Each structure stands twice: as C-alpha cells, then as structure tokens.
Amino acid sequence: MAEQFIGKASEFKDGDRQIVRIGEDEIGIFRHEGEFYAYSNFCLHQGGPACEGLTIANVEERLRPDKTSMGLHFTNDMNFVCPWHGYEYDMKTGCHVKDKSVRLRKYDVVTKGNDVYVVA
Amino acid sequence: MDLIADRGRRVQVEELNTTKLLAHAAKQTRDKKFDDVLVVDVDAHHYENESFGEILPYMENDVLKQLALASRAKGGRGNVAPSGFGYQDMGGRVTRYPLRSSEKTDEKGPHRDIQLGNRWMDAMGVDYSCLFPTGMLSIGLHPQKEMEVELCWAYNRWVTEKALPESGGRLFTMLSLPFSDPDACLRHVETFGDRKGVGGFMVTTVRPKMGVYDNAYMKVYRAIEERGLVLSFHSGPSWGDHTFQSCNRFLSAHALGFSWYNILHCTNWVVNGMGERFPKMPVIWIESGLSWIPFVMQRIDHEYMLRPSECPLLKKKPSDYMRDMYYSVQPMEIQDMGALETTFRMMDAENSLLYASDYPHWDFDLPSTIWDLPFLTDKARHNILGGTAHKLFKLPPRNEAQKANLIKYGNYTAA
Ligand code: FES
Numbered sequence: 367m368a369e370q371f372i373g374k375a376s377e378f379k380d381g382d383r384q385i386v387r388i389g390e391d392e393i394g395i396f397r398h399e400g401e402f403y404a405y406s407n408f409c410l411h412q413g414g415p416a417c418e419g420l421t422i423a424n425v426e427e428r429l430r431p432d433k434t435s436m437g438l439h440f441t442n443d444m445n446f447v448c449p450w451h452g453y454e455y456d457m458k459t460g461c462h463v464k465d466k467s468v469r470l471r472k473y474d475v476v477t478k479g480n481d482v483y484v485v486a
Numbered sequence: 487m488d489l490i491a492d493r494g495r496r497v498q499v500e501e502l503n504t505t506k507l508l509a510h511a512a513k514q515t516r517d518k519k520f521d522d523v524l525v526v527d528v529d530a531h532h533y534e535n536e537s538f539g540e541i542l543p544y545m546e547n548d549v550l551k552q553l554a555l556a557s558r559a560k561g562g563r564g565n566v567a568p569s570g571f572g573y574q575d576m577g578g579r580v581t582r583y584p585l586r587s588s589e590k591t592d593e594k595g596p597h598r599d600i601q602l603g604n605r606w607m608d609a610m611g612v613d614y615s616c617l618f619p620t621g622m623l624s625i626g627l628h629p630q631k632e633m634e635v636e637l638c639w640a641y642n643r644w645v646t647e648k649a650l651p652e653s654g655g656r657l658f659t660m661l662s663l664p665f666s667d668p669d670a671c672l673r674h675v676e677t678f679g680d681r682k683g684v685g686g687f688m689v690t691t692v693r694p695k696m697g698v699y700d701n702a703y704m705k706v707y708r709a710i711e712e713r714g715l716v717l718s719f720h721s722g723p724s725w726g727d728h729t730f731q732s733c734n735r736f737l738s739a740h741a742l743g744f745s746w747y748n749i750l751h752c753t754n755w756v757v758n759g760m761g762e763r764f765p766k767m768p769v770i771w772i773e774s775g776l777s778w779i780p781f782v783m784q785r786i787d788h789e790y791m792l793r794p795s796e797c798p799l800l801k802k803k804p805s806d807y808m809r810d811m812y813y814s815v816q817p818m819e820i821q822d823m824g825a826l827e828t829t830f831r832m833m834d835a836e837n838s839l840l841y842a843s844d845y846p847h848w849d850f851d852l853p854s855t856i857w858d859l860p861f862l863t864d865k866a867r868h869n870i871l872g873g874t875a876h877k878l879f880k881l882p883p884r885n886e887a888q889k890a891n892l893i894k895y896g897n898y899t900a901a
Binding site for chain 1 (some may be wrong): 489491492493497499507509510511513514576577578579580581582848849850851852854855
C-alpha cells in the first residue's frame with residue numbers, strides 16, 4: 367500500500383472533490399464536513415463514474431406514530447449519486463443507500479500537516 | 487454551470503461532455519474488444535423538440551403549421567405536442583439532463599444530434615443506432631388526429647431528409663406512424679418506406695385506445711411486409727393515464743407503464759392471429775424490459791387452452807407466436823439472475839432479443855450488460871448484440887473482424 371499525495375488540505379473546501387487515477391483504479395476523494403472520504407470511481411451498477419455526479423442529501427419518508435405518512439424530507443446525511451443512472455451512495459460508507467451489500471471500495475485518506483494522501 | 491441539489495443548494499459543475507461522461511464505457515469497449523463485434527442498438531433517442539424550428543416547417547397544412555409555429559414564437563402560449571408528467575432527470579441526479587444544453591458541438595459539423603450520437607456510439611462501441619424521437623413518443627395522446635398526422639409527417643421528412651443523411655449511415659430509424667389515421671399510415675409507408683436509413687415503421691403504444699387488430703390497419707401491415715420492412719411498437723409511460731393515476735411515485739408509473747402498454751398490445755396482436763396473417767413481417771416490441779414476457783406467455787397460453795374458440799386463427803400456442811417476434815433488451819432487469827436466465831430460455835433470446843441502449847435516457851444499458859451475462863453462449867452474445875439486427879436491417883459489418891464474427895455465428899448476410 368502506497369501513499370499518494372493528493373493536494374493541500376487548505377485547498378479542499380468543504381464539498382470539494384477530486385478524481386485521481388492510481389494504477390487501474392480511479393478514486394474519488396470528497397471533503398465533507400471537514401473529513402475526507404475516498405472511494406473507487408467505478409460504479410457497481412454498470413461501471414459509471416460513481417464519484418463524479420451530484421452530492422445531495424438523503425431522502426427519508428417520515429411516519430407519525432399512527433403510521434400515516436408525513437411525506438418526503440431531506441435528512442442531514444449526504445449521498446453522492448452516480449450520474450449515469452442514479453445509484454445513490456452514502457458519503458460516509460460508500461454503500462448504496464438501499465442495499466448495504468453494494469459497497470464501493472473504500473480507500474484510507476491520511477493528512478500529514480497540510481498534505482493529503484490517499485492510501486492505495 | 488450550476489446544478490440544483492438538496493434544498494435548492496447550487497452546485498458548480500463543468501459543462502457536459504458526453505465523451506468524458508462515458509469514458510468508462512469507452513474503457514469497457516476497449517477491454518472487451520467490442521470493435522470486433524457488430525453492435526446494433528435498436529433503440530436510441532434524441533430530443534426532437536430542440537429541432538422543432540427545423541421540423542415544423544415541413545408540416546403540410548398551412549393552418550396547423552401556423553398554430554404550431556406560433557406556439558413556439560416568443561410569448562406563444564400554444565402547446566403543440568403532448569407532454570406528460572414525470573421526473574426523468576431524478577431531480578437533477580442524472581446530470582446529463584440539466585447539463586444537456588451546455589454541451590459544445592462543432593457548428594460547422596453535421597447536425598448537433600448527429601455529433602452527440604457519434605460521441606456516445608463511439609464510447610459504447612455501438613456501430614449503428616436506430617434513432618427515435620423522445621417527446622413524440624407521446625404523440626398518440628394528441629386529441630387531434632390531424633395534428634398527429636402533420637407532426638409525424640414533418641418529423642419523418644426532417645429525419646430522412648436532414649438528420650439521417652448527415653450520419654454517414656450509422657444512424658437509421660423506424661419512422662413513427664400516425665396510428666390514429668390508418669389511411670395516413672399507409673401514405674407514410676408508401677412515401678417513406680423506400681428511403682435510405684428507413685428500417686421500418688414504429689407505432690407508439692401509449693394511446694388511450696388502440697386496436698392493432700382493426701381491419702383498417704391490414705393494408706398498412708401488408709405494405710410494410712411487402713417492402714421487407716420491420717414493424718415495431720415503442721412503449722412509454724403515461725402517469726396521467728387513469729390506470730396510473732393511483733401511482734404516487736414516478737418510479738411506479740414508469741416501471742409499470744413501460745411494460746403495460748406493450749403487454750396490452752402484444753396480447754391483442756397475438757390473440758388476433760396477426761402472426762398468421764403477416765408471417766413475413768418482423769415485429770419488435772421496444773423498451774418494456776424483459777420480465778413481462780414470461781408473465782404474458784404463461785398467462786395467455788393458460789387462457790388459450792381454456793378458451794380456444796376466441797382465437798381460431800392461432801395454429802400454435804400464443805407463446806410460440808411471441809417467440810416468433812423480437813424484443814429490445816433495455817431496460818434489462820438484472821436482479822434475479824435465475825429469473826433472467828429463465829426469461830431468456832422462454833423467449834428464445836438467442837434468436838429474438840436485440841440489444842438496445844435507450845441512450846441518453848436515464849435507464850440506458852451498455853453492451854456489457856449482455857456481454858457479461860454468465861449464462862450466455864458466445865453465439866447468443868453475438869446474436870443479441872448485433873447479429874440478429876444485422877439480418878433484420880441489413881446493416882453491413884464495419885470491419886473485417888466483425889464480418890468474420892458474423893460468419894462464425896451464422897448471421898452474415900451480404901447487403
Ligand atoms: S453505472 Fe452508476 S448508476 Fe448505473
């Protein structure tokens with residue numbers, strides 16, 4: 367496992383992302399709420415660029431205690447969406463939001479001072 | 487350019503570049519050597535409303551043309567083509583919808599739609615695509631049959647005279663028939679049937695009422711069969727339809743609607759013995775996925791055995807007639823591999839299934855969805871991706887390797 371320099375932490379604003387190629391894989395690195403997350407950029411559906419689409423809050427349907435619906439609402443959890451057909455992945459885990467067994471390969475990200483590295 | 491994300495948050499994104507968006511498809515094309523395989527996509531789309539300025543002047547009736555043109559003028563309040571409810575772009579999650587207008591093309595090159603078509607065909611390893619409109623798939627909902635006729639006429643002239651000739655032969659089409667008017671359908675077949683790039687004719691199946699068995703259409707089918715052309719039925723969703731107004735999510739109306747309209751008309755086609763009446767005319771059922779096919783086969787075969795007096799023209803089971811027809815693969819439901827394998831067996835997919843991308847629509851399929859299926863023989867792979875369509879549409883291989891593969895799997899027919 368080698369560490370690959372990605373950039374300066376100070377250059378990553380919250381919500382920024384970067385795509386890097388390491389060997390055969392492409393990796394998407396997101397900065398979200400101060401943390402870095404890195405995943406394979408190959409979608410588990412048909413191989414689309416999973417990390418290159420929209421980031422958007424998760425949607426939930428809220429129910430009252432009597433099981434009646436209060437409709438659809440955004441939550442505070444953030445997802446990233448494959449732009450080809452809409453597979454939606456949890457920013458913090460890389461899992462498909464409805465099927466946790468569909469999980470993008472996750473990479474560790476380490477920061478040393480102001481330098482950011484992905485471990486691949 | 488900005489995209490709208492959650493709660494109206496604006497997200498800065500680059501302009502759309504189809505080649506870049508599909509870079510991973512191009513990698514699959516290289517890795518799987520699709521250049522050596524003839525790949526024919528029997529269902530791809532463009533957004534013809536973006537070219538209405540060029541299309542509408544081909545309308546013949548001056549009064550209807552005036553209505554159509556005026557509706558597009560600044561401040562015009564007309565609505566010339568039916569438009570449905572829905573969220574195909576998934577709230578902007580499928581970014582090629584909102585970004586579409588940002589994609590740059592060469593103004594001195596061929597028509598923009600041709601340039602875009604070449605980009606995604608090259609990326610996917612597709613050699614030929616059958617180009618269909620998008621909004622006009624709902625033309626059967628137009629309350630004025632004369633407007634349906636005029637719009638089909640104008641589109642069919644434009645696509646055969648302007649768009650297809652600029653595609654270098656890589657795009658072909660099955661032209662939309664104004665099915666509300668059988669006489670007009672016949673005129674369309676007689677006028678356009680022999681034009682270059684016309685592989686057949688297409689009926690949009692989203693219609694409030696349609697009897698494919700009606701005597702008035704027999705002359706139309708006969709004219710298509712006599713010309714050695716293909717008849718296809720292209721499905722779609724219609725959330726506003728009574729049947730689907732109970733659906734409170736687009737997912738439900740979309741998933742059911744695309745299958746439903748073809749289930750309905752395919753059943754009528756089979757039960758009325760159309761396969762006996764026009765045995766030489768290839769018929770394709772387009773964009774309904776595959777999971778409905780075993781259902782209809784089981785269901786209709788079952789009732790056929792109980793009520794034979796209602797289908798005296800049939801000489802074999804309804805499912806046998808269904809196996810004599812063709813089906814486009816997209817959107818292929820790959821959720822239960824065993825069920826999919828059974829579906830392929832029941833429909834004789836090796837001889838009846840045709841690859842379709844449906845690009846650029848949101849649920850498009852790449853050729854790899856077929857190529858990677860674990861239960862297919864090599865012959866089935868080659869047939870489905872392009873060999874069977876090569877025979878139907880007489881599309882020549884684009885290189886020697888493709889020709890060798892067509893010969894190897896028994897599909898080659900000299901044009
Ligand atoms: S390839 Fe990612 S959603 Fe289909």
